[in-house]
Amino acid sequence: MSMMRDLRAAVRPSLRKSVAPYANEARTSYDFTRDAAACSAVVDCAVYRDGVRVPSSECLTPGGAKHQVRRDGGFAWIGLHEPTEEEFAGIAAEFGLHPLAVEDAVHAHQRPKLERYDDTLFTVFKTIHYVEHAELTATSEIVETGEVMCFTGRDFFITVRHGGQGSLRALRHRLQDDPELLAKGPSAVLHAIADHVVDGYLAVADAMQDDIDEVETEVFSQPGKGSPRGSDAGRIYQLKREVLEFKRAVAPLRRPLQLLSERPMRLIDPDIQKYFRDVADHLERVQEQVIGFDELLNSILQANLAQASVAQNEDMRKITSWAAIIAVPTMVCGVYGMNFKYMPELHWRFGYPLVLGVTVAACFSIHRMLKRNGWL
Numbered sequence: 001m002s003m004m005r006d007l008r009a010a011v012r013p014s015l016r017k018s019v020a021p022y023a024n025e026a027r028t029s030y031d032f033t034r035d036a037a038a039c040s041a042v043v044d045c046a047v048y049r050d051g052v053r054v055p056s057s058e059c060l061t062p063g064g065a066k067h068q069v070r071r072d073g074g075f076a077w078i079g080l081h082e083p084t085e086e087e088f089a090g091i092a093a094e095f096g097l098h099p100l101a102v103e104d105a106v107h108a109h110q111r112p113k114l115e116r117y118d119d120t121l122f123t124v125f126k127t128i129h130y131v132e133h134a135e136l137t138a139t140s141e142i143v144e145t146g147e148v149m150c151f152t153g154r155d156f157f158i159t160v161r162h163g164g165q166g167s168l169r170a171l172r173h174r175l176q177d178d179p180e181l182l183a184k185g186p187s188a189v190l191h192a193i194a195d196h197v198v199d200g201y202l203a204v205a206d207a208m209q210d211d212i213d214e215v216e217t218e219v220f221s222q223p224g225k226g227s228p229r230g231s232d233a234g235r236i237y238q239l240k241r242e243v244l245e246f247k248r249a250v251a252p253l254r255r256p257l258q259l260l261s262e263r264p265m266r267l268i269d270p271d272i273q274k275y276f277r278d279v280a281d282h283l284e285r286v287q288e289q290v291i292g293f294d295e296l297l298n299s300i301l302q303a304n305l306a307q308a309s310v311a312q313n314e315d316m317r318k319i320t321s322w323a324a325i326i327a328v329p330t331m332v333c334g335v336y337g338m339n340f341k342y343m344p345e346l347h348w349r350f351g352y353p354l355v356l357g358v359t360v361a362a363c364f365s366i367h368r369m370l371k372r373n374g375w376l
Contacts, residue, residue, distance in 0.1 A: 001203035017069060041083035043161075044172060049074030051179030065156070066094050075155045075186050079172070081145045082108075082162050095156050098122070105149040108162040112249065114256035121152040123190065123256060125197045126249030130207040136214060138234030142242040143204060148197065150190055151193065152267055157186035159193070171196050189266045194279050201250060201286040205293075208246070211239060212293060212300075219304050233308075236301045243293045250287050255359050256284055321370040 045059040047068045054072060059065045065076040078091065083105050092102045098117035104110050104124070115122045127146040136142075146163020159168060171192055175181060181188050219232050260268060261276035268276075332355060348354075369376045 040086040041080050043079040043081050043169070045076070047072065047074055047076045047079045048182050051181065051183035053176055062090055063094055069155045075153075076159060077157045077159075077172070077186075077189060078160045079168060081162070083160060088160070091158065095151070095153060095158065096120070097151055097158075101149075101151065105151075105160040108147050108149075110147065110149070112253035112256060114259055117151060119267070121150075121190070121265070123150040123152065123194075124148075125150070125193065125253065127163065127197055128200055128204045128205045128246060128249050129165035136211055136235055136239075138238050140238060141237075142208065142211065142239065143246055145245060150193060152186045152190050152212060154186075154267065157189045166197075166200070168196070170195065184269045184272055187272045189273055190260075190268075191279070192271050193259070194276065195282075198253075198279050198282045198286065201246075202282060204246065205286055205289045207288075208239075208243070208293060212296060214299050215239060216296070219300055219307070232304050233301065236297055236304060238302070240294065240297045243290060243297060245295065247290045250283065250290055253283060254280070254287065317375045321367075321375040324370070325363050325366050328366065329359050332359050 045065060047054045047056065047059055047065060049072055052072065054068070056068060059068060059076065059078075066295040069076050080088065080091075083106065088102060088106055091097075092099070096118070097120060099119055101115065101120070105124070110124045112126050113122075113124050125148045127148055129144040129146070131141045131144050133140050133142070144163070144165055146161065146166045148166055148168070149160040149162075151158040151160075161168065175189065175192055188304075215232060215235055221237075244250060257276060257280040261273060261280050264270075265273070336355065367376065
């Protein structure tokens with residue numbers, strides 16, 4: 001059981017067509033190159049026997065991987081990155097992949113799921129990558145998503161990756177350093193990828209927590225110390241959009257992991273299946289964090305809007321107060337600006353300074369009263 005105790009350490013550091021068209025292309029479309037200027041769709045191809053990679057170039061030939069597995073035993077692991085239908089057709093025919101699953105794998109944009117086609121498990125994982133940014137703005141991209149589709153069979157494991165992030169090269173090397181684990185077969189690789197993806201969720205959740213804390217601090221900071229009034233609403237809304245994208249990757253994966261950890265499956269080694277429970281527990285933790293992020297951002301947004309409303313009310317009170325003060329000299333000047341012959345104190349020597357004094361005194365009294373009541 002020493003191998004099983006080291007399992008976590010080994011993997012954690014980090015439309016529709018019939019089958020016939022694929023069968024006809026088995027020997028003609030098993031092509032790993034797009035054209036002279038493009039990179040190969042196949043990232044890596046290897047056969048593992050007793051957990052050890054078998055040195056051979058036969059895997060890269062049409063039908064070579066299947067033939068080598070039948071001859072020497074073990075299982076084949078083929079990794080592809082954004083293959084076209086023509087590039088994937090030969091591999092699909094060689095391993096008997098269902099055309100519906102092949103269509104999903106080629107066209108991508110699938111939600112996380114687990115489906116069974118005959119003797120093949122088709123699993124879709126959404127990968128999440130945190131985008132570093134010097135400053136959070138209303139247009140900042142915080143998370144970037146990709147997809148990893150896994151075909152798990154008795155003697156093969158095929159990964160189809162979409163997106164610029166989520167490379168599995170380092171994971172493959174770590175697994176190759178633990179032959180005892182790889183000897184468990186394709187189910188060990190499936191667990192390693194699931195664990196790798198969920199670990200990525202945990203890292204992204206921690207990074208997003210820092211962004212949310214930053215926005216929360218600035219929203220509740222004293223006036224003049226944070227961002228200009230109203231500028232936080234755009235950033236909060238952008239964070240909510242990114243959290244929603246994160247949630248779309250995390251929430252649908254819960255059911256597939258429950259099936260992998262609880263329901264007996266012929267393609268999943270019993271010793272490996274129990275470790276899917278730990279991955280499911282970590283996913284549950286991430287899901288709780290994402291739900292908490294969404295609720296917290298709702299509260300922060302409401303608080304920000306309430307602050308903006310209070311600030312507007314304060315501005316209106318100040319404008320109203322100054323309008324009341326200015327109304328006094330306006331009224332006095334309006335009265336004495338009328339062209340009447342008989343007006344109070346019109347011919348009195350001290351009439352003009354007296355009116356000015358009374359006006360200033362009235363304005364000063366109104367200012368004091370409004371200041372005392374908090375309107376100014």
